[in-house]
Amino acid sequence: MTIPWRRLPFLVALVAATFLFVYPLVWLISASLKPRSQVFDNRLIPAVFQPQNYVRVWDAGPVMRWLVNSLTVGFMAAATVTLSSALVAFGFAYFRFRGRNLLFGIVLSTMMLPGAVTMIPVYLIWNRLGLIDTQIPLWAQNLFGSAFYIFLLRQFFLGIPRELFEAARVDGCGYLSMFRRIAFPLCKPALVIVFVFEFKASWSDLMKPLIYLQTPEYFTMPRGLKQLIDAFALSGHYEWEIAIAASVIAVVPMIVLFAFGQRYILDGVATTAQKG
Amino acid sequence: MPRSELVRRENRAGWFFVLPWVAGFLIFTAGPMIASLVLSFTDYQMIRSPRPVGFDNYRALFDDPRVLKSLSNTFVYAAMFVPLGTVAALGLALMLQRVGRASGFFRTAFYLPEMTPAVAAGAMFLLLLNGQQGLVNKVLGWFGINGPNWTTDPNWLKPSLAIVSLWTLGGTVVIYLAALNGVPRQLYEAAELDGAGPVTRLFRITVPMISGALFFTVITNTIAAMQMFDQAYTMFYGPQQKAAASEESLVYMVYLFQNAFQFFKMGFASAMAWLLFVIILGITFVQVRIGNRYVYYHGER
Numbered sequence: 001m002t003i004p005w006r007r008l009p010f011l012v013a014l015v016a017a018t019f020l021f022v023y024p025l026v027w028l029i030s031a032s033l034k035p036r037s038q039v040f041d042n043r044l045i046p047a048v049f050q051p052q053n054y055v056r057v058w059d060a061g062p063v064m065r066w067l068v069n070s071l072t073v074g075f076m077a078a079a080t081v082t083l084s085s086a087l088v089a090f091g092f093a094y095f096r097f098r099g100r101n102l103l104f105g106i107v108l109s110t111m112m113l114p115g116a117v118t119m120i121p122v123y124l125i126w127n128r129l130g131l132i133d134t135q136i137p138l139w140a141q142n143l144f145g146s147a148f149y150i151f152l153l154r155q156f157f158l159g160i161p162r163e164l165f166e167a168a169r170v171d172g173c174g175y176l177s178m179f180r181r182i183a184f185p186l187c188k189p190a191l192v193i194v195f196v197f198e199f200k201a202s203w204s205d206l207m208k209p210l211i212y213l214q215t216p217e218y219f220t221m222p223r224g225l226k227q228l229i230d231a232f233a234l235s236g237h238y239e240w241e242i243a244i245a246a247s248v249i250a251v252v253p254m255i256v257l258f259a260f261g262q263r264y265i266l267d268g269v270a271t272t273a274q275k276g
Numbered sequence: 277m278p279r280s281e282l283v284r285r286e287n288r289a290g291w292f293f294v295l296p297w298v299a300g301f302l303i304f305t306a307g308p309m310i311a312s313l314v315l316s317f318t319d320y321q322m323i324r325s326p327r328p329v330g331f332d333n334y335r336a337l338f339d340d341p342r343v344l345k346s347l348s349n350t351f352v353y354a355a356m357f358v359p360l361g362t363v364a365a366l367g368l369a370l371m372l373q374r375v376g377r378a379s380g381f382f383r384t385a386f387y388l389p390e391m392t393p394a395v396a397a398g399a400m401f402l403l404l405l406n407g408q409q410g411l412v413n414k415v416l417g418w419f420g421i422n423g424p425n426w427t428t429d430p431n432w433l434k435p436s437l438a439i440v441s442l443w444t445l446g447g448t449v450v451i452y453l454a455a456l457n458g459v460p461r462q463l464y465e466a467a468e469l470d471g472a473g474p475v476t477r478l479f480r481i482t483v484p485m486i487s488g489a490l491f492f493t494v495i496t497n498t499i500a501a502m503q504m505f506d507q508a509y510t511m512f513y514g515p516q517q518k519a520a521a522s523e524e525s526l527v528y529m530v531y532l533f534q535n536a537f538q539f540f541k542m543g544f545a546s547a548m549a550w551l552l553f554v555i556i557l558g559i560t561f562v563q564v565r566i567g568n569r570y571v572y573y574h575g576e577r
Contacts, residue, residue, distance in 0.1 A: 010374040017368055018385045021446065025388065027411060028400050040409035084296045091293025095286050103294060110305055114503055114556055116532055116549035120315065120542050121308035144300020175289045204393035206506045211537055222395040222506075229399055230514040240403060247396040254391040262384055269387070269447050270454035 025251070032245040039240050053245040060231075060242050063249060065217055066224035070203055071253075073138045073220055077202040078195045081142035085149035085194060086187070090179050092150065093157035094165065104154075110147045115207075123211055137212045138220070139202070149194045152272065156190040157183055193268030196261050203254060221250045316546035326543065333547035343548065345523060346531040347555075349434060353527060354501035356438040361445045362494055369452035370482070383453060387446035398510030401440045402427055412439075427511065433525035440507045448493050455489035456482070487571045495563050502556050505529040528552060 031039050032053055034046040041047070057063050091097075092104050126137040160183060168178050184191070209223035216227060225246050232238045258265060291298075316333055318326035337343050368386065372379040389397070404411045407425030416423040426436040463481050472480065483490070504527050512525040513534075532552070536545035 007375050007378075010371045011378065014368070014371050014375060014378075014382050017371075018382060021386050021389055021443065024400055024404060024443065025392070027404070028396075031403070039403065040406070040411075042411065042414065084300075088294050088297040091290050095290030095293065097287040097290025100290060103298070106301070107297065110301070112499065112556070112560060113305070113309075114499070114549070114552050116503065116529065117312055117553050118305055118308035119549065120536055120546055121311035122304055123536075124311070124542075125303075125308070141300065141304050143296065144304065145297040150297065175293075179293070200391065204395075204506070206393075206395050206509065207533070210509075210533070222393045225393075225395045225399065226510060226514065229510070234515060243399050244403070247399050250396045251392050254393070255388070258388065258391045262387075266383055266387060266450055269450045272451065 025255075028244060028251070029248055032241065032248045034241060036239065036241045039244065050241065053241045054249075056239075057228075057242055057245045057249065060228055060239070060246070061224055062217060062219075063221075063224065063246065066219050066221045067249065067253075069135065069218060070221040073135050074199045074202040076135075077139035077142050078199040080139060081146050081149060081198045082191055082195045084143055084145040086153050086184060086191060087179065088145040089150045089153035090157050090183050093154045094178075094183075107147045107150055111151075119211070126212065132212060133214045133218065135213070135218060135220075138205075138208050142198070146198075149198070153187065153190055153194065156187045160186050189264060190268075192261065192264050196257065196265055197268065199257070200254060225250050312546045312549060315543050316550050318543045320542040322540050322542060329543070333544045334551075336544060337547055337551055342523075342526065342531055343551075346526045346528045349524065349526055350502055350504065350528040353434045353437055353504060354498060356435065357441045357501050358494060358497050360438065361442055361448060361497060362490065364442065365445045365448035365493070366452055366490070368449045369456055370478075372449070372453050373456045379453065383446075383450055386449050389444045390446050392444070394506030395510045397440055397443065398507045401436070401443075401507075402511055405436050405439070430524040433512065436511070437504070437507055437525065437527075440511075441501070441504070448497070451489050451493055452486065455486035459485040484570075484572050487567075488573050491563075491567045491571045495560060495567075498559060498563065499556055502552065502559070503529050505533065509533070 026044065030044050030046060033049055033051055034041070034053075035048055035050045038047060092100065092107075122137075122141075123132075126132055131137055164182055164186075165178055168182055173181070203220075204222060205220070206222045206226060209220045210226075213219055213223060216224070219227060225243070228246055229243050232240075232243065315326060317328060317330060319329045319332070320326035372382055375382070392400075405413075405426035407413060407423070407428060410423075410426070412426070413423030424432045426432045426439075459482065463485070464477060467477050467481055508525055508527045508530050512522050513530055528548075529552075532545055532548045535541045535548060
């Protein structure tokens with residue numbers, strides 16, 4: 001193999017950039033295994049290993065519960081939004097019904113609406129329903145689909161040849177089974193993208209858990225992590241190694257998800273701007 | 277079956293499929309928008325029913341120095357993050373394009389930070405940016421630079437927030453790379469024959485050809501920057517906040533959140549939300565006006 005000399009400067013620059021992007025995560029994992037006094041030293045391999053940090057995280061808060069909560073909320077949020085957005089997207093892609101273009105225009109325009117405008121009345125709705133301090137407000141809205149995903153999935157449904165559906169119609173296939181048997185399976189890559197995007201968004205979200213959850217038992221991982229940091233700040237006793245270990249616990253599931261779905265995820269991100 | 281029957285069936289079926297969204301829109305978007313507009317003209321502390329106060333909340337917006345401060349903080353943060361992020365992401369994408377198959381590896385590496393929850397990223401950067409012992413200042417020290425107290429010096433709080441955000445610009449890089457790969461190679465060959473240098477090619481071919489993607493990311497990143505919350509709240513706010521130090525890191529959404537859910541000033545917070553909406557609409561409108569003059573769409577219909 002010849003060395004591509006012309007590419008060498010770019011490769012060097014990119015390796016340097018990679019370092020900037022990846023090193024903080026490596027540092028985080030390394031620091032999570034150090035005693036507090038050595039958190040700030042630059043050694044990648046800890047001079048003194050202190051894996052007990054992870055044990056002490058479990059003492060500092062119900063971390064296992066937070067993890068399970070995050071997984072549950074993330075799954076509910078992702079599953080409901082994928083299914084409902086697909087249904088709606090199929091409606092917009094396949095049927096010519098009265099008011100379709102106006103309605104789709106409204107779908108697109110809601111993407112620009114800042115969450116702050118609806119945040120307070122939506123909170124009051126959940127409050128009225130007595131569902132504050134439950135996890136239902138964290139995902140139930142997803143039952144109704146989400147504009148960006150509807151937009152994305154509609155593009156994919158439009159890509160399915162119409163003849164396929166017409167043939168199914170001739171064979172006596174109803175609209176719902178057309179959706180279930182043809183559109184849904186053919187769109188699997190796009191559905192995976194939507195599921196993963198929403199799972200990631202739900203996993204990262206801090207604002208909704210801050211608004212809706214009060215009991216630590218119900219917290220999601222980011223909310224729990226914030227709680228730990230706040231507790232240290234309040235007591236003036238910064239147990240950074242614990243906060244770091246908790247951060248690692250919050251990050252690693254996402255990295256595992258990324259490792260498995262990276263091609264889907266990256267291609268999904270790449271298409272978002274193209275379809276505009 | 278008569279044609280009118282078919283049309284009616286398709287109408288019904290179409291509405292059946294989009295019904296979930298229509299219901300959700302009415303319950304969780306349109307209804308709340310009206311409610312929040314109404315609330316913004318009331319004094320509502322949740323203990324009593326809302327009391328109409330006319331334009332008092334809107335007048336109070338401009339009398340409250342923290343509203344203006346948080347707004348200017350947000351603008352300053354956005355003005356640092358959006359241009360820097362765009363240029364840096366474009367630079368990285370251009371380099372990625374030059375390295376052929378290796379770009380897959382780098383693309384993955386650049387995107388990795390996006391998988392980090394903002395709270396974890398915030399906690400991590402509190403340590404990395406620590407003025408005395410943080411890694412960032414140690415590295416700066418190698419070059420003889422005496423790094424600032426990023427997380428405590430009021431002048432450096434917003435740059436700190438911008439740095440955390442810049443760490444997660446991998447998504448933008450991925451979008452730009454896809455756009456760059458869509459530019460026809462012949463354009464460059466033709467330009468080269470005409471004697472165009474690399475800089476001319478960049479500004480006369482590359483940038484115009486990917487202007488759609490640039491435009492899209494500038495708009496979405498601006499809208500997101502105006503609503504920044506998670507990092508700022510993680511790094512500088514919470515039950516422990518120190519009022520004096522936090523003034524410079526008070527971004528708009530943090531102050532709105534505090535008014536709504538810590539001070540329970542629901543009416544005032546609603547007015548804040550509408551002010552933000554109007555500002556975002558205004559910025560986006562200007563960006564679209566400017567963009568329409570310069571953006572080139574490949575498949576223009």
